[in-house]
Amino acid sequence: MNSKIILFSIMIFMSPSIFAQSYYLTKIIDTNLFETNDGRKVKFYGLYIPSLQDSNQVLANIAAEIYQWEIENLLNQNFSAEIYGEATEKIVLVNLFKNYPFFVKENLIVKFLSLGYASLLETANKTFIAEMREYQEEAQNNKLGIWKEYLTIQKYIDMPIFIPKQQIIIQKSRPYLPLLGIGIASFALAWDGFATASDIQSNIDKLNNDINLIPEIYSSIELRKEIENVIKDEIENQKKIKTRKIIVGATCLVAGIITTLYSFKTVEIKTDLQSINLSYKF
Numbered sequence: 001m002n003s004k005i006i007l008f009s010i011m012i013f014m015s016p017s018i019f020a021q022s023y024y025l026t027k028i029i030d031t032n033l034f035e036t037n038d039g040r041k042v043k044f045y046g047l048y049i050p051s052l053q054d055s056n057q058v059l060a061n062i063a064a065e066i067y068q069w070e071i072e073n074l075l076n077q078n079f080s081a082e083i084y085g086e087a088t089e090k091i092v093l094v095n096l097f098k099n100y101p102f103f104v105k106e107n108l109i110v111k112f113l114s115l116g117y118a119s120l121l122e123t124a125n126k127t128f129i130a131e132m133r134e135y136q137e138e139a140q141n142n143k144l145g146i147w148k149e150y151l152t153i154q155k156y157i158d159m160p161i162f163i164p165k166q167q168i169i170i171q172k173s174r175p176y177l178p179l180l181g182i183g184i185a186s187f188a189l190a191w192d193g194f195a196t197a198s199d200i201q202s203n204i205d206k207l208n209n210d211i212n213l214i215p216e217i218y219s220s221i222e223l224r225k226e227i228e229n230v231i232k233d234e235i236e237n238q239k240k241i242k243t244r245k246i247i248v249g250a251t252c253l254v255a256g257i258i259t260t261l262y263s264f265k266t267v268e269i270k271t272d273l274q275s276i277n278l279s280y281k282f
Helices: 002-014 057-073 108-115 126-142 177-217 221-263
Strands: 021-030 033-036 041-044 078-086 091-100 104-107 168-172 266-271 276-281
Touching (some): 041 108, 104 108, 108 126
Antiparallel strands (some): 021 033, 033 041, 168 266
């Protein structure tokens, strides 16, 4: 009898705190570091969760997704906490249970593992790992979160191991006809703009010549002034049209040069897990 009592006492001492406390998460410092309403800093026991500070861009992107989910579902929500111990003097290891009406509680370690937002650490308690393994395997089978196809993690380890896909190289042959067609059309519009501008300049020169001939044709000074003003107005109007045509022609010429040059380049796209590189070659 005494031995059973001693064994039960040891089990209570080694297990998470059975006196669950109520908390509000008032701040999400990182994906696995939170601040509670009483000023404590807590993190999940036995889980690896990608960090916002991760130097690997793939993991950082997953961490950003997790962080957004935490803001929407955890921030300022009421939780009960089971305390497992201290990670450091200032950080407490816990499991959190989100409180719902009618004494319903949601186990957040189970939630994170099921969503693929976390993996089990090999340093965690063996009983804990055995209880949580099925939720991690469910996420692995469904390729959720950190278990997506391009990422694999050994069971129960604290850092992901990447298996990169074979590098993909895509090359576009030259010339690239759609771009070349746009270039030719742009040159045609440029030629039309400059040709029209040249014709307009010829009209302006003719009108200027007509002004010089007015005294020889009309003897009345008032009539000469009236006709001269009409011709000058027409000259100003023609100059405005000429300016617009030159601008259109210059724009189309530049567009034609750029699109034609690019149509005679080889576009090479290299991609792997970490980056996409785009290069042009003549």
